[in-house]
Amino acid sequence: MAKKDWRGGIDWEVFVRDGYRCVYCGLDLIAHGDRWDLFAADHLVPKSKRGADSLLNLVTACLGCNRLKSGFDPEKTKDGIDALTEESKSRLIERAKVHIESERRKWAADAQSMLKEAKRL
Numbered sequence: 001m002a003k004k005d006w007r008g009g010i011d012w013e014v015f016v017r018d019g020y021r022c023v024y025c026g027l028d029l030i031a032h033g034d035r036w037d038l039f040a041a042d043h044l045v046p047k048s049k050r051g052a053d054s055l056l057n058l059v060t061a062c063l064g065c066n067r068l069k070s071g072f073d074p075e076k077t078k079d080g081i082d083a084l085t086e087e088s089k090s091r092l093i094e095r096a097k098v099h100i101e102s103e104r105r106k107w108a109a110d111a112q113s114m115l116k117e118a119k120r121l
């Protein structure tokens with residue numbers, strides 16, 4: 001994240017609004033304040049899927065959730081599009097949480113395999 005995006009910028013405003021807490025996993029980023037590199041302003045609807053750089057679309061995330069969510073678009077449902085609005089935002093966040101948790105489980109399984117292999121070296 002470029003420095004211009006921090007103090008006084010929209011990302012900063014997002015962190016303050018969300019209480020410096022990851023909206024996906026609840027990680028208290030202030031408790032890890034010395035790890036400023038964990039802070040991410042995540043595009044709920046990814047930029048690659050026409051997500052805007054707006055207060056509506058940006059949410060506070062830890063770097064882990066930000067990476068695990070990646071290009072997942074919570075607006076897309078099996079029935080079509082559930083467009084992001086102030087009213088639908090919490091629903092879209094919940095969909096992103098389900099996706100992130102699923103990805104986290106997959107990565108955890110891979111990490112276990114990697115740790116087992118590393119101990120053999």
Ligand SMILES: [Zn+2]
Pocket residue numbers: 022023024025026027061062063064065066
């Ligand atoms: Zn998180």
